[in-house]
Amino acid sequence: MKKEMELYIHIPFCVRKCAYCDFLSFTADEQMQRDYVQALQKELDYYGEKYKDRVVSTIFVGGGTPSWLSETAMVAIFDTVYRNFSVSDHAEISIECNPGTVSDRKFAAYKSAGINRLSIGLQSAHDEELKLLGRIHTFDQFLKTYDMARHHGFSNINVDLMSSLPGQTARYFLDSLKKVVRLKPEHISAYSLIIEEGTPFYKIYHEDVQRRENGMQTTLLPSEEEEDLTTKLTRVFLQEEGYHWYEISNFAKPGKECRHNIGYWKRAEYLGVGLGAASLLDNVRYSNTTDIYQYLKNPGQEAPGEPLSRTAQMEEFMFLGLRMVDGFQRTEFSDAFGIEIEGIYGEVLHSLQKDGLLEKKEGRIRLTEKGIDVSNYALAQFLKSEG
C-alpha cells in the first residue's frame, strides 16, 4: 500500500486585511495573482515528481482568501495537483471561502475540481461586529453564500466564528452561534479572539490583554469571567445540538470532523506548498520562505529542513495530541516511539493528573475540561527545559 500524505496549498491573498489578522496574507493585483498561481504550479510539479510514491489523503486550500482567486486559477491549480499526485478516491478536499468573494461559477468550478468541503469565514452574525473586525461582508451576504453552496450540493460545510470580541457578552456570542446552528452546518470552529502583536488590534487592545492576564478588570475586551462563560456555554450548547467537541476550538457532527486538521494533531505526514507553507515529511519539518518575491522567483526550491529529534517528536506528539478533546490512545505513543508513555512523561502526567488537568481512561490519555481551559500551562509541561 502506498504511503499517505496530506496536501496543503496556501493562497496568501485577501481583498483587505482584517484588523485582528496576523496570518500570512495581503492584497494583490491580478498580475501578482497570476504569477503566484504559476509559481504554485511549478512547486507542485517539483514535489509531484519527488513524492510520486505517495497517495494524497486530504487537500486543504487555505489562506488568506482562496475564494478570491478566479475560478480558472483554481481549476488550473487543481489540474496541476491531479496531474502530479495520486489523490485518494475518498480524499477530503477543503477550500476556505469568504462571503463576498464567491459566485455560482466559482462553486461550480470547485465542484468540478473535486472539492467536497467548504470552510466559510463568518466570524459573527452581527453586522456591527463584522465591521469592527474589518470584515468585507455582512451576515446577509453570508446567508446568501451559504445557500448558494448548499444549492451546488456541498454537503460538508464548516463555519468559522469568533468569540471574545471587544464589548461582546457571552449571551451575544451565543446569539451568533444560534443563528448559525439553525443552518445546520456540519462543522463549526469557534475561536476566541487572540490579540496578536503587529495587528491594528494590538495597538488598541494589548493593554487590556495584559490586564486580563494579570486578573485585573478590562475596559474594552470581555472580562476573564465573561470569556470563561462564553467558552463554557459554547461547549454545552453545541454538544446539545449534536455537535462533537473534538478539539479546543472545533465542533463537528459525528463523522464530519476535519480529517486534514486531525492529521496535523496526530502528526500525519503533510506537504505544504505556497508562500510560508510548512511540511512534515519523514520527521523533517520544512518551511517555505515568507518573502513573496523570493517565492515567486524560486517556487520549486526545496525549503530548508529541520530534522526533528526524537525528543522534539515526542514533545510535538504530546502538545498536539492533547489539543484533541479525546486525547490519544496510549498505544499510539508506544507504537510511535517504542516505549511506554510513562517511561518518558510519567512525572508530568502524574502531576497534571493530581491537579485535575489530565485523565487516563480506558487506555486513553486526555486533558480534562479544566485542563483544556489552561492548556498552555498544561502542554508546556511536556516541553523540555534546559538546565
Added chain:
Amino acid sequence: MSIDQSKIRNFCIIAHIDHGKSTLADRIIEKTGTLTSREMQAQVLDNMELERERGITIKSQAVRIIYKAKNGEEYIFNLIDTPGHVDFNYEVSRSLAACDGAILVVDAAQGVEAQTLANVYLALDHDLDVMPVINKIDLPSAMPDEVAQEIEDVIGIEAMDAPRISAKTGLNIDDVLEQIVEKIPAPQGDAKAPLKALIFDALYDSYKGVIVFCRIKEGTVKVGDKIKMMATGASSEVTEVGYFGAGQFIPCEELPAGMVGYLCASIKNVRDTRVGDTVTNADRPCKEALPGYKKVNPMVYCGVYPADSAKYPDLRDALEKLQINDASLHFEPETSLALGFGFRCGFLGLLHLEIIQERLEREFDLDLVTTAPSVIYRVHKTNGEMIELTNPSNLPDPSEIDYMEEPVVAAEIMVTKDYVGAIMTLCQERRGTYISMEYLDANRALLKYDLPLNEIIYDFFDALKSRSRGYASFDYELKGYQQSELVKLDILINKEQVDALSFIVFKDSAYERGRRMCERLKEEIPRHLFEIPIQAAVGGKVIARETVKAMRKDVLAKCYGGDITRKKKLLEKQKEGKKRMRQVGNVEIPQEAFMSVLKLDED
C-alpha cells in the same frame, strides 16, 4: 639604578562624580607618552569591565608615568586613581594614604559639589597638598573664573592660577603636568632605614599569589628580602617587586622610600594580607607601624543566595576572592527556609551592594537571589542583653524586647535654591530631623538633616535626584543610634510566612509599607492554578492582603500545520519564564520578588 627622591611625585585625582577625573587621568597618561593615543582605550585606569560600563571608578588603580618637565628634568609620577562615590570613601582613604598630594578636579559649569568638599576634607585629613584644576572649560555653560572664586571661598584653597582645561579635548593638560612638578611635594623618607611600607590595596593572582600594592615610606624593598606584616605577623620572602605600567605590572630591582609599587611574596593565604597594614623587614623591623586606616564597618546588609543551591560553594569562593581587595565586604553563612543556604553580606551602601552583586554575577558567572537590604538594628532585650540585628528574621519575640534602636546618619544635601522646598519635604517624609541650612552662594544651599539610615538605603538617592531634577547631591556619615518604635513586617504567601521577605519598619509606616508590599508582590507572582493570598502581618496580626487570582484561561485557540513551530516556541517561552522562580510551599515566586521592598516608592 638609583632613584632621586626629589624627582618623584605621588598624587591622586579627586573629584565629584562626573567632573572628569578619569578622563584627566587618561590625558595625563597619554601626554606623558606612557601609551600612544592609538593604544589608549578610553579610561585606562578604570579597567574593571563594570567600571567602564558605568563610567565610575570602584577600585583604586595606580600607574607610573615618566614626565620630562620644561626644566629638562625627568620626573616619576605615580598616579593613583580613586573612586568618587560616597559608598567608596573607604577606598578613597586608602589611596590618599599612598600619596603626597592631590589634584582636585572641579567642573567649570557645575562648580563645587558635595563630593568635592567631602574629598577635599579627606585629602586634608591625610595632610595632602591639594592642587585645583578647572575642567570642562569647553562647555558653553563653563564659568571658570566664578568657579575659581568659589573654590577659594568655599574650600579656602588658592585657585586663581588653577589650570583651566578640557580633559576631553586635551586643552592645557601641559599646565597640569607642570604644576604637578611645582606644587605637589616630593616624598620624604630614608631609603636606608628599616622598611616601612603601607599596604593600600591587594589582589589575588592564581600564579603569583597575593599581589600587595604598597607605598614605601621608609627603607627599601627588593627580591629576596624577608618581610613581615606587622598586624597579622605573617612573614615571607619577596619574590618580585615592581611598579604599575598602564594596566600591567612591570618588575624592577627594588622599591626605595618614596616609591609606589607592588610586591609579591608567595603569600597564598589571603587572610595574611590586610589592606592598611604595614610591611617591614623580618630581621630589621621598624619601631612602630604606620597608622593604617580607619576601619570601616558595613552599614547595609542583605542575604545573598545562589539561584541554584548547588552553587553555594562557588558563591563562598567568589566572596572570598572579592574580599581580598575589598575589605569593606563582610559575609557570613546563613540559611533561609525559602532560599536555602546563602550568606548575609554587609556593604558600605546600596551602590556597593549593587556593584558586588554585579561583580559576582559577571566575573564569577553566578545567578543570585538577593533579599531586601537591612541596616543594623540594636535590640535591647528585657534581660539586659543587646544584640546587633542584621537579619530581620532573627528578631526575638516581641515579649523579650525592651526597646530597639536604629542607626541615624548626618546627611548633607547640596541643592539649588529652587528645589530646597521639595528636598525638605522629602527629608520630612523620611523621618528626617532638620539641623541647619546655609546658602553657599546666591544659588545653592547646604541642607543638614539627621536621617534614619533605613529610610535612605532603598531609594532615597533616586527620590532626591528626581525631586531636584538631578540638581541635588548627597553625602552622609553615620552619626549614632536612636531609640525608635520598630516592628517586623512579615509576609505570608498562601498562608506561609516567607522569611526572606520579612523586614523591619518604623511602626507608623508599617501599614502603608505592608499594603504596598502586597500590591507589589501581587504583580510579581504569576497566576497559579489556585488562588494565592498574599498577606502582610505585624506580630501575627494581618494588616494588609491581596490575592493573586487563580489562572482561568490560557489557551492557544488555533494550532495548525503552518504554525506548529511558532506555537511550540510560545509554549517554550512560557516554560522558560518559570526557571527564575523559587518554590515556596506550592507557590512559585520569581527571584526578583525578593527585592520588591526596594521598589515600594516607585510610581
